[in-house]
Amino acid sequence: MATAGPNSLDLRQLFAPSNIRQLAAPILVLLVLSMMVLPLPAFVLDVFFTFNIAISMIVLLVAMYNRKALDFSIFPTVLLITTLLRLSLNVASTRVILSEGHSGADAAGKVIEAFGHFLIGGNTAVGIVVFIIITVINFVVVTKGAGRIAEVGARFTLDAMPGKQMAIDADLNAGLINDAEAKRRRGEIAAEADFYGAMDGASKFVRGDAVAGILILVINIIGGLIVGVVQHDMEIGRAANDYTLLTIGDGLVAQIPALIISVAAGLVVSRVGEDGDIGAQFVNQLFNNPQVLVLTAVILGLLGLIPGMPNLVFLLLASALGYLAWKQGKRVGAAKTDEVEKPATQIAASAAEMEASWSDVTPVDVLGLEVGYRLIPMVDKSQNGELLTRIRGLRKKFAQDIGFLPAPVHIRDNLELRPNLYRITLKGVEIGQGEAYPGQFMAINPGRVSGRLPGNETKDPAFGLPAVWVDSALRDQAHALGYTVVDASTVIATHINHVILSHAADLLGRQETQQLLDHIAKDAPKLVEDLVPKALPLHVMQRVLQNLLEEGVNIRDMRSIVESVAENASRTQDPAELAARVRTALGRAIVQGLFPGNAEMQVIALDPSLERLLQQAMQSGGPDAAAIEPGLADTLLRDTATAAQRQEDLGLTPVLLVPNGLRWLLSRFLRRAVPSLKVVAHSEVPESRTIRVTAVIGGG
Structure with missing residues (x-):
C-alpha cells in the first residue's frame, strides 16, 4: 500500500476538529468575497442577513461583558470583516433587487420584505426618513465618538509607555518580578497601544460603510426606476413604490447591524477600570447613592403635579425611584450598623492585621545603584538608555572572569541625591559614588596629553585619574590631544565594574557558594558530594574561596580548587591554611x-x-x-x-x-x-x- 509522503496533503488532518477553527476565518472571508461576484437566491440572502444580525448581537454582548479592552483584542479585525460582510450583502441584494424587483416585494427575500413592510409600514417616505436618521446616528454620533476616543486613547497610551516601561524595569531590577512577568507586562503595554491605534483606523471602516449605504440607496432607487420602466414596462408610480420599498428594506437590514457594531466599538474603547462588566458597573455606580435617587424622585414628583403634564407616568416613575432609594438607604444603614456592632474578636483581628509583620521587613540589596533624577534616562530603555544593558553585560563578564555569578544590581532613583550624582551600595553601605552628565563625555588624562580642554574638571571615579567633562562637540579634539574619551554610561559602568571586582569576596555569600558547588556537581557530582558537607562545612569552603578572591585570584578552576581542598580537608579545616594549599595547586x-x-x-x-x-x-x-x-x-x-x-x-x-x-x-x-x-x-x-x-x- 502506498503511503503518503512527508509533503502530501492529509485531508483527515486538514479537517480535524483542531483545525476547523483555523479554517473558519479564511472560509468566511472567501464566502464574503464570493457574494460580490456570484448571484445568490433569495433564501441564501435571508440566511446571510440573519447571520449578519446575529453576529452584530454577539459582538455587542461580548463588548458589554468584557472587563477590559484587551479582552476583545480581535475587535478591529472583527470590525473589518463585518463591514465587508455588510457591503457584500448590499452588492448581492442590489443584484437581486434590480433583476427580480419587478416580480414583487419578496423578490430579494423575506428578511428585506419584513424590514420594508413591518418596520416602516410599507411607507416609502417613512422608510427613507428612518434610514437617514439611523445612518446619521451611526455616522455622526456613535462612530465619530468611538473613533475620537480610540484616537485619544492611542495617543495617551503611547505617551504613557516610557513611564510604564521604566516602572517594569524598576520592578525587575528590584527583584519584585521575574523576566517572564516583565516580558508579559511589556507585551501587554505594546498590545494596548496597538489595539487603540487599530481601533482608530478601524472606525473609518464603519464611517465609510455609512457613506456607501447612502450611495447604494440612491443608486438602487434610480436604477430600479430605469430597470422597471424601461425593461419591464412598469408604471412609474408602481416602479418607484416597489423598488424604493425593496431598497429601504435592504438599507435598514444592513444599517441596523452596522449601528449595533458601532455601539459595541464605543463600549470597547470607552471602558475604564476592570471592576466588572459594563452592566455591573452601570448598576453599581448609577443607582448606588440613595441621596441621588431621592432627589430625582422629588423632582419627577413635582413635575408630575404640574397640570397638563403626563401625571401618571411622572408620578409612577417617581414612586419607583423613591422605593429604590428607600431600599438602598436600608442596605447602607445595615452595613454601617454591622460595622459599629462588629464583635470584639473581629475588631481585634482587624487591629492585628494593622500590626507590623515580617512582610514589612524588606531585605537589603546586595548590590545597589541609586541615581539622581537627571540620570534616570540612562536606565530607561524607552529613552535609549544603555546603562541597564551595560550592567547586565558586566555581570556576565564578571562571571566569566572571576568564576561565579554575583547578585544583580538593583537600580532605583533617589531624590535625595544631587541631580547628576550616583551612588553604589554593597549590602546597604555606600562603597562608591560619582557624578555623570548625560550628553557629555569624560576626557580622562592618562598622563601624556598635549593640551588642556575647557569643561568641568573632575577625577575618574574608578581609578582617580584627572579628567574633565566636555561637550560632545569637543570629543574629536580630546582624542587628538591624547585624552581617553568615554560617555557617561561607560563612566558609571566602569566604576561599577571596578567596585565589584574590588569587593568580589564580599559578593560571595553562602547562597552563591552553594550555587557554585551545585553547578560543579553537574559535571563532577561525586567530587562535591564527598567534600561538602561530609568532609568540610559549607562556611569553611566559602571562607576559602573568599580568601582567594581577596587576593585577586579568580575561582574559575573550581575543579582544581575542590580537589585540593578535598585532599587537605582531613589534615586541617583552617580556611587560611586550605587557601594556601589551593594557591599552590593554582600556582601555574x-x-x-x-x-x-x-x-x-x-x-x-x-x-x-x-x-x-x-x-x-x-x-x-x-x-x-x-x-x-x-x-x-x-x-x-x-x-x-x-x-x-x-x-x-x-x-x-x-x-x-x-x-x-x-x-x-x-x-x-x-x-x-x-x-x-x-x-x-x-x-x-x-x-x-x-x-x-x-x-x-x-x-x-
Missing part, C-alpha cells in the same frame, strides 16, 4: 596571570636577615601582623612601597616573592599600604619559570 594559573606567556619573572625579594626576623616574629606571636615590631613594620612598609613604585614605573607588575610561611602574613600586612602589590610564595612558582630579582627589601 596565578603566575600566568601576573607574567603572561613564558616571560621572565622580575620580582621583589626579602633580604635573608629580614626573612629570619619575620619568621621569628611569627613563631613568637602567631600569624598576625601585630607580632611585627613597630620599627621593623615601618621600615618594611616604606621599602616595599618604594620597590613597588619602581616596578610600576618600569611597566612591571609589582610582585613580592617570599617563603611559604610568610606569604599569608605579608599579604594581609601590605595589602592596604600597597594595594597593587601581589605576594607570591615560592611553592606557587612552577619549576619551568625563570626568576630575576629586581629589588631586595631590607638589604640596606
Whole structure:
C-alpha cells in the first residue's frame, strides 16, 4: 500500500476538529468575497442577513461583558470583516433587487420584505426618513465618538509607555518580578497601544460603510426606476413604490447591524477600570447613592403635579425611584450598623492585621545603584538608555572572569541625591559614588596629553585619574590631544565594574557558594558530594574561596580548587591554611596571570636577615601582623612601597616573592599600604619559570 509522503496533503488532518477553527476565518472571508461576484437566491440572502444580525448581537454582548479592552483584542479585525460582510450583502441584494424587483416585494427575500413592510409600514417616505436618521446616528454620533476616543486613547497610551516601561524595569531590577512577568507586562503595554491605534483606523471602516449605504440607496432607487420602466414596462408610480420599498428594506437590514457594531466599538474603547462588566458597573455606580435617587424622585414628583403634564407616568416613575432609594438607604444603614456592632474578636483581628509583620521587613540589596533624577534616562530603555544593558553585560563578564555569578544590581532613583550624582551600595553601605552628565563625555588624562580642554574638571571615579567633562562637540579634539574619551554610561559602568571586582569576596555569600558547588556537581557530582558537607562545612569552603578572591585570584578552576581542598580537608579545616594549599595547586594559573606567556619573572625579594626576623616574629606571636615590631613594620612598609613604585614605573607588575610561611602574613600586612602589590610564595612558582630579582627589601 502506498503511503503518503512527508509533503502530501492529509485531508483527515486538514479537517480535524483542531483545525476547523483555523479554517473558519479564511472560509468566511472567501464566502464574503464570493457574494460580490456570484448571484445568490433569495433564501441564501435571508440566511446571510440573519447571520449578519446575529453576529452584530454577539459582538455587542461580548463588548458589554468584557472587563477590559484587551479582552476583545480581535475587535478591529472583527470590525473589518463585518463591514465587508455588510457591503457584500448590499452588492448581492442590489443584484437581486434590480433583476427580480419587478416580480414583487419578496423578490430579494423575506428578511428585506419584513424590514420594508413591518418596520416602516410599507411607507416609502417613512422608510427613507428612518434610514437617514439611523445612518446619521451611526455616522455622526456613535462612530465619530468611538473613533475620537480610540484616537485619544492611542495617543495617551503611547505617551504613557516610557513611564510604564521604566516602572517594569524598576520592578525587575528590584527583584519584585521575574523576566517572564516583565516580558508579559511589556507585551501587554505594546498590545494596548496597538489595539487603540487599530481601533482608530478601524472606525473609518464603519464611517465609510455609512457613506456607501447612502450611495447604494440612491443608486438602487434610480436604477430600479430605469430597470422597471424601461425593461419591464412598469408604471412609474408602481416602479418607484416597489423598488424604493425593496431598497429601504435592504438599507435598514444592513444599517441596523452596522449601528449595533458601532455601539459595541464605543463600549470597547470607552471602558475604564476592570471592576466588572459594563452592566455591573452601570448598576453599581448609577443607582448606588440613595441621596441621588431621592432627589430625582422629588423632582419627577413635582413635575408630575404640574397640570397638563403626563401625571401618571411622572408620578409612577417617581414612586419607583423613591422605593429604590428607600431600599438602598436600608442596605447602607445595615452595613454601617454591622460595622459599629462588629464583635470584639473581629475588631481585634482587624487591629492585628494593622500590626507590623515580617512582610514589612524588606531585605537589603546586595548590590545597589541609586541615581539622581537627571540620570534616570540612562536606565530607561524607552529613552535609549544603555546603562541597564551595560550592567547586565558586566555581570556576565564578571562571571566569566572571576568564576561565579554575583547578585544583580538593583537600580532605583533617589531624590535625595544631587541631580547628576550616583551612588553604589554593597549590602546597604555606600562603597562608591560619582557624578555623570548625560550628553557629555569624560576626557580622562592618562598622563601624556598635549593640551588642556575647557569643561568641568573632575577625577575618574574608578581609578582617580584627572579628567574633565566636555561637550560632545569637543570629543574629536580630546582624542587628538591624547585624552581617553568615554560617555557617561561607560563612566558609571566602569566604576561599577571596578567596585565589584574590588569587593568580589564580599559578593560571595553562602547562597552563591552553594550555587557554585551545585553547578560543579553537574559535571563532577561525586567530587562535591564527598567534600561538602561530609568532609568540610559549607562556611569553611566559602571562607576559602573568599580568601582567594581577596587576593585577586579568580575561582574559575573550581575543579582544581575542590580537589585540593578535598585532599587537605582531613589534615586541617583552617580556611587560611586550605587557601594556601589551593594557591599552590593554582600556582601555574596565578603566575600566568601576573607574567603572561613564558616571560621572565622580575620580582621583589626579602633580604635573608629580614626573612629570619619575620619568621621569628611569627613563631613568637602567631600569624598576625601585630607580632611585627613597630620599627621593623615601618621600615618594611616604606621599602616595599618604594620597590613597588619602581616596578610600576618600569611597566612591571609589582610582585613580592617570599617563603611559604610568610606569604599569608605579608599579604594581609601590605595589602592596604600597597594595594597593587601581589605576594607570591615560592611553592606557587612552577619549576619551568625563570626568576630575576629586581629589588631586595631590607638589604640596606
